[in-house]
Amino acid sequence: MADNAPLYLTDECIRSNKLLQLAKLIPAIQNAMASVSKNSDEVIQPPRTLMQIPSLSGVLLSMPAFSKNDDALACKLVTAYPGNADKGLPSILGTVLLFDPTTGKVSAIMDGTEITTWRTAAASAVATKYLHNGTAVLAILGSGTQAQSHAETLDYCFGFQQIRIWNHRFEKAQKLTEELIEKGKSAIAYQSAEECVKNADVIVTATFASSPILRGKWIKPGAHINAVGAGINHHSELDAELYQTAHIYTDTMASAKTELKGLLDLGITIQGEVGDIINGTKSAERERITVFQSLGMAVEDAVSAKLIYDEYKKIKKL
């Protein structure tokens, strides 16, 4: 490889060299979420393009962003193919190009699956920190990649007494539960989503469900929900009653205007961005049911890619 060629960092390289560590990732994501909500040029993040391919049940997103504070300029191309699970491939596959912001030259090309997996869970951890009202019981609906990263990241931040897992295929919930138990966590698999979320303090939905898997009437007052999944339609995992009663925050209102149009058309109010609460311009109502409607932001990918690049250069003494 020529000396000035971009680095190529695979998911395996990122994993095995521990290039993305929660201790650095979570504060970086929190700063990025805060910056997005300031009226400043700290973050440039145009609305992403979301191209649906209905004949193949797939989606391709193009996500550029610049973070001045992190000196990070990047663009992620990411696909969501729910059918990949049957082919032994991740449902979410991505590639991130990291640029030198001063010249525009590509400094690294990275697989984007590891980045997407952990930065999404880190964003939920930040939202939970600012919106939660108790951390005894965590309930996760779904048992795929995001379910696993959310279990580990939220437990890392809050140390839950119990982690409950539900999946529409019970054996998959059992598998993730066993993996969590092997890592020393107190985890239980549930056959019923309703039982799984009963009296839970924090709930995560991370599936491709196209109709509600979580109902408002099942949830205790003050519970916090990180609504992460649902593919093309970001808001199909929670029922209308839940959206109507909850205090809802998202990551970026700019994307919400188009990607959550279905909710807005129902007259449902989104209070603002999690960054507004971090910045103190809005206040959380923790005694109410709160929802973090996660869409995913390009700036999260950019700061994650920069962390990985800097860490790689440090350990390889480049």
Ligand SMILES: NC(=O)C1=CN([C@@H]2O[C@H](COP(=O)(O)OP(=O)(O)OC[C@H]3O[C@@H](n4cnc5c(N)ncnc54)[C@H](O)[C@@H]3O)[C@@H](O)[C@H]2O)C=CC1
């Ligand atoms: N908000 C964000 O930033 C991000 C959101 N996502 C979304 O999170 C969700 C999960 O992604 P991954 O964990 O990577 O996928 P995955 O394929 O690893 O896991 C998907 C889970 O959903 C379950 N599932 C599939 N169809 C279902 C249905 N009809 N009803 C109930 N459960 C169903 C599967 O059994 C599996 O447990 C997807 O909707 C994805 O688009 C993914 C990455 C970032």
Ligand SMILES: O=C([O-])C1=[NH+]CCC1
């Ligand atoms: O932000 C992201 O990377 C994604 N959101 C939904 C699928 C992938």
